[in-house]
Amino acid sequence: MVSTGKSIAPSFSFLKQLEDKSGQPVSRCYQCKKCTGGCPMSFAMDFNPNQVVRLVQLGQQERLLKSRTIWVCACCKTCADRCPNGIDISAVNDALKDMAAEQNVALGDTMVPAFHESFLASIQRHGRIYEAGMLLGFKLKTKAYTQDMGLGIEFVKKGKLKFLPEKISQVKEIKQIFEKAKAKEGSR
Amino acid sequence: MKYTYYPGCSLHSTAEEYNASSKQVLEKLGIQLEELKDWNCCGATSAHSTSDYLAHALPLRNLVLAEKQDNDVLVPCAACYNLLKTAEHHMRCGGEGSEELNLDMQEIMGAQYQGNIAVRHVVDVFAQEEISAKIAGLLAKPLAGLKVVPYYGCLLTRPAKVVSFEDNAEQPQTLDRLLGVLGAENIRWSHKTECCGGSFSISQPDLVLTLTKKLVDAAQYAGADAIVTACPLCQANLDTRQHEAGGGPGTKVPVFYITELIGLAIGAGRSGDWLKKHLIDPVPLLRSLNLLAAS
Ligand code: SF4
Ligand code: SF4
Numbered sequence: 001m002v003s004t005g006k007s008i009a010p011s012f013s014f015l016k017q018l019e020d021k022s023g024q025p026v027s028r029c030y031q032c033k034k035c036t037g038g039c040p041m042s043f044a045m046d047f048n049p050n051q052v053v054r055l056v057q058l059g060q061q062e063r064l065l066k067s068r069t070i071w072v073c074a075c076c077k078t079c080a081d082r083c084p085n086g087i088d089i090s091a092v093n094d095a096l097k098d099m100a101a102e103q104n105v106a107l108g109d110t111m112v113p114a115f116h117e118s119f120l121a122s123i124q125r126h127g128r129i130y131e132a133g134m135l136l137g138f139k140l141k142t143k144a145y146t147q148d149m150g151l152g153i154e155f156v157k158k159g160k161l162k163f164l165p166e167k168i169s170q171v172k173e174i175k176q177i178f179e180k181a182k183a184k185e186g187s188r
Numbered sequence: 189m190k191y192t193y194y195p196g197c198s199l200h201s202t203a204e205e206y207n208a209s210s211k212q213v214l215e216k217l218g219i220q221l222e223e224l225k226d227w228n229c230c231g232a233t234s235a236h237s238t239s240d241y242l243a244h245a246l247p248l249r250n251l252v253l254a255e256k257q258d259n260d261v262l263v264p265c266a267a268c269y270n271l272l273k274t275a276e277h278h279m280r281c282g283g284e285g286s287e288e289l290n291l292d293m294q295e296i297m298g299a300q301y302q303g304n305i306a307v308r309h310v311v312d313v314f315a316q317e318e319i320s321a322k323i324a325g326l327l328a329k330p331l332a333g334l335k336v337v338p339y340y341g342c343l344l345t346r347p348a349k350v351v352s353f354e355d356n357a358e359q360p361q362t363l364d365r366l367l368g369v370l371g372a373e374n375i376r377w378s379h380k381t382e383c384c385g386g387s388f389s390i391s392q393p394d395l396v397l398t399l400t401k402k403l404v405d406a407a408q409y410a411g412a413d414a415i416v417t418a419c420p421l422c423q424a425n426l427d428t429r430q431h432e433a434g435g436g437p438g439t440k441v442p443v444f445y446i447t448e449l450i451g452l453a454i455g456a457g458r459s460g461d462w463l464k465k466h467l468i469d470p471v472p473l474l475r476s477l478n479l480l481a482a483s
Contacts, residue, residue, distance in 0.1 A: 040383040044395050075233055076383035077346035094237055115391035119234035127228040129197035148393060150433035158465050160202045168226050176296045181241040
C-alpha cells in the first residue's frame with residue numbers, strides 16, 4: 001500500500017456498517033498479518049488482506065470499493081481459519097463487492113464481475129449452468145474472444161462442453177428465489 | 189446403505205469422468221444411489237460473491253427436495269458439497285435470516301427444510317472404516333509404484349468448523365489413508381490445502397496459471413508422478429493450466445479424481461472412458477507401471 005503522507009480522519013460509521021453487513025468482528029484485528037501470510041492471492045492484490053481490515057477500521061470506504069483486492073480474493077477461507085480473532089476477510093470482501101456494485105463506483109476489476117453475472121444469468125434461465133451459453137455471455141460482455149480459444153477447442157474435442165442446456169422442470173421456483181434476492185437487496 | 193446423489197453442474201459437463209467413476213465405484217461398493225430429482229445449481233462462488241440470500245437459498249432448495257427422498261445427500265463435487273453443507277449449517281444453527289428463508293421456501297416450494305437429512309462428501313464416506321475395509325477387500329490391482337500427492341484444496345477443508353470431516357483441517361489425512369488402502373505410494377508434500385484459484389479459471393486465467401504452477405512444481409519437487417483430488421475445479425485448473433492449450437508450461441503431471449484411482453484398483457466400471465477425458469493423458473504413466481486393467 002502506498003502511503004500518501006496525508007493524515008486521514010477515521011470514520012467509525014463505515015466500520016460499524018461493514019461489521020453489520022459482513023458479520024465480521026473487524027474491530028478486533030491487531031494487525032498480526034497472519035491472514036496475509038497465508039493468502040494465495042496477495043500477489044495479485046493492491047491491498048493485502050490485513051490492509052483491507054485496517055482500511056475498514058479507518059473508514060477508507062472509497063479506496064476499498066475501488067480496489068482490485070475485493071475481486072481477486074478467491075474465497076479460499078485460509079485467512080478465516082487462521083485469524084486469531086476469528087475474522088473472515090472473504091466475507092468482508094463479499095460485503096465490499098456488494099457495496100461497490102450498489103454504489104456504481106468504477107470497479108477495480110471488470111472480468112470477475114462479468115463472470116459472476118453470466119454465471120447467475122445461466123442459473124436463472126435454466127436452473128443449472130449451461131457452460132457453452134455462459135461462456136458466450138461472458139465473452140460478449142468482456143470482448144475477450146481469443147482468450148482460451150485453444151482450450152475451448154480441446155474441451156469440445158474431449159466432449160467436455162455440451163451444446164444443449166439442461167433445464168430443470170421447476171425453473172419458476174428459481175426465478176422466484178432470484179426475485180426474493182432482488183427484493184431483499186432493494187430493502188437494505 | 190442408500191444415498192440421494194447430487195451430481196451438480198460440473199459433473200454433468202466438464203467433469204463427466206468424476207460422475208461416471210463415482211457412480212461406478214459406489215455401485216461396486218454396494219452403496220445405492222438415487223439421483224436428487226430436479227436438482228438445481230448450488231450457486232457456486234458467483235452466488236455468495238453477489239448475494240447472501242442466493243448463497244443460502246439456491247442450495248437450500250436442493251435440501252428441501254432431498255428431504256422428500258428421505259436419505260442423506262452424497263456429493264462428489266467439493267464446491268457443491270461446501271455450499272450445501274454451509275446452507276445446512278446456516279439452517280441448523282439458526283443463522284441470520286434463516287427462519288425467514290425457510291418461510292420463503294414454504295411459499296415457493298410448499299415445504300420447509302426440517303433438518304432431517306445431512307450432507308456428506310464421497311471422501312468422507314470412503315474413509316469410514318467399514319467402507320475402507322470393503323475397498324481393501326475388493327482390491328484387484330493395487331496401485332503399486334504410483335507416486336501420488338493427495339491434494340485437498342480449499343473447499344473440502346475450509347471453513348473447518350462448517351465443512352471439514354478431518355481431525356485437523358490444516359493437516360488433512362483422509363485422502364492419504366485412502367491412497368494407503370489402494371497400495372499407492374502416498375507422497376508427503378507442502379501444498380495439500382493451498383488454493384488453485386478455484387472459480388477464476390475463466391475470468392482470471394493468469395492468476396490460476398501462477399497458482400497451478402506453484403502446485404505442480406511442489407508436487408514434482410516432492411517426487412510425485414501424479415496428483416489426486418476430489419474437486420472438479422482443482423482437477424480442471426491443474427489439468428488445463430499445465431497443458432499448452434491452457435497457456436501452461438507443458439508439464440505433464442496427470443491429475444486424477446480419487447474415484448478414478450479407487451476404480452482402477454478395485455476394477456470398477458469402464459476406466460478407459462474416464463481417462464480419455466483428461467487433457468494430460470494419464471495412460472502412459474499407468475501403462476509404465478502396469479496398472480491398466482487388461483481390456
Ligand atoms: S489475521 Fe486477523 S488479527 Fe491478524 S492481521 Fe489478519 S485480520 Fe488482523
Ligand atoms: S479468502 Fe481471500 S483474503 Fe482470505 S486468504 Fe483466501 S484469497 Fe486471501
